[in-house]
Amino acid sequence: VPWTSLPGLLRPSCHSFLDPFLGTFPLPADRPESPISSFTLGLSDMHDKVTAIWQQLTQRAAEPGAPGSALHAACRVQPSASLDPAQPRVSGLVLFRQPAPGAPLEAFFHLDGFPAERNGSRRAIHVHRFGDLSPGCEAAGPHYNPRAAPHPHHPGDFGNFAVRDGRVRKHRGGLAASLAGPHSIVGRAVVVHAGEDDLGRGGDPASLDHGNAGRRLACCVVGVCGPLPWARAAREHAERRKRRRDSDCQAA
Template identity: 50%
Template sequence: MMSYTLLVVFLLSVVFHTPTLSENLSLKPPEHDLFSGSLYATCRMRPNTQLASGMPRVYGHVLFKQTGPDEELQVKFKLHGLPASNSQSRAIHIHQYGDLSEGCTSTGGHYNPEGANHPLHPGDFGNFIAHNGKIRQSVDSKATLYGGLSVLGRAVVIHEKEDDMGQGGDAGSLLHGNAGGRLACCVIGISSSKVWNKSHL
């Protein structure tokens, strides 16, 4: 009877086991082996369908590369359509949902799987200044393409204003940095290495 009880307890622990963070990150899609241990993703930026008249219409791509579950995520921004005469700093973030059914509004709030205050969300990329209407920049990010915390299928949003980096002194600052309206967005999808390798900033 004791051995039967132990067997039942063991089986239940397997069925209801909650993966740890390290176990989540170790889950690897088949593309990991296909591209020599790296994962690639892309996000095709398009203007918010709910955009007010007269606002900048931003197009372009956001590209991702990660060489392993324990490595930093490399991100390239290739965006255009911002005013050439305006040096306004713009915030870019990863948002929770890859849902564009109501334009960028339906992407939800910042992707924040660990309940942290802004700007400590994994997809808080910071502020970017366009030159001649274009953003051409690369950053390293704490977000990941691997495991249960993967940002695949989530959205990237470029905002109207500058991110106050959590220093605004109000509740909104700790949620979203008071970065204003959503100019453009896209959904992150897994890709081959081709787009990344052809991309030059």
Template identity: 50%
Template sequence: MARFPAILMMLSVLSATIILATCVSYGAMELAGEESNLKRAEQINDIQKKVSDLWHRLVYVKPVTSGRDEHTVYANCQVKPSSTLEANKSQVTGQVLFKQLYPDGKMDVFFDLSGFPTNNRNASCRAIHIHKFGDLSNGCDGTSGHYNPHEVNHPQHPGDFGNFPVKDGKIRKFRFNVSASLFGPYSVLGRAIVVHEQEDDLGKGGNKGSLEHGNAGKRLACCVIGICGPELWNKKALDNASRKKRRLERGGKTA
């Protein structure tokens, strides 16, 4: 609510700018000569740029963040088993972390989940998606269907992350340059991440469900995406780099 007065003020400035642009345009039409026409074009282009920049600030409102890095937005989702899940199903927990450079950067996501079966028979890929609502009052069932602001078929939704291989009962994976966003008119903040029991058929199942949700099965776990500081992301990135270094060192010794 606190930002509404600022938005109203910006709208007033925008309206005045548009009126000014119109006056300049019509006034300049009365001037004669090539030099005057060039000057008019420069004035109109300058005003159009200011109007465009103002609209950008209105539409792509940057979420309030903490920390020194004011140009990067971070978010966190603490995954927990669905409250309606049967006791004999996988109890998946963990984190999904988000990072995006404001205002034009692509979103990066890190998935760190555990609690999947460790036997080979159940070690297949699992689907993870962003769902429309951040309502966990009825477990993961309250999150509704996939977040689909453009009304397109699956797997073209902004939060269709696809399939993730399970290794030793865990998913640990970075995804870069995903199509979802933490800001702008289609922000995923406040929406839900849902971890499914089965693999996503990626829209190739030949039925209605395939084009809506990929026939990914039961909703095992979920969480609501919320804004956070950079500490969680930085820690995960450092831990991941350390693991890679250790693997390389072990490989070198083996060789």
């Protein structure tokens, strides 16, 4: 039985449950407390203790930084099934971490397969409404926009990512999306676009809808996972930063 169900199962409603039996076992006049009433009091006391334990556990789990409080999710990016052969085949992994429900979301974006072009080109990445990718990324529907806000103020408007040597390697924090609550992005699609997001400044209705980001090259569905993939990505990220600092120091 889940811990969250115990308080409801042990709620002291046994009086109504035992009412039909009270007439079957008449209580002696010289005994103010019967075995049945003792059982009722004991069960009520057990309910109070279990409720107190349950409240302590859930309160502790909700505290940021508490063991097991962080939420993790992964999204394995694959090329869209509807691409023609001339389009690049982008694949990779997007990892999410949220320290606690309501806390800002952070993510690692590791993508490969972009065309060999000048460094500094930028590609848009967004969260879309549906997790249906079977006919291609077009089936993911429009941007996930639960509050009917204009672009780029949707929860999953992650913006643009610089491509270097055909790859994206980026950590980004302070994201408005969430892995918990009524507007969770779990089960929805992350879409990698062929173009750059104009961030709502394009001067046309499409700009306020999807940022004129172009064709959908690749996509994936966000699913919950354990903390190990995030820990591995964080370690690799720290090692890359250290190598970059060391290289800059040698150059200086």
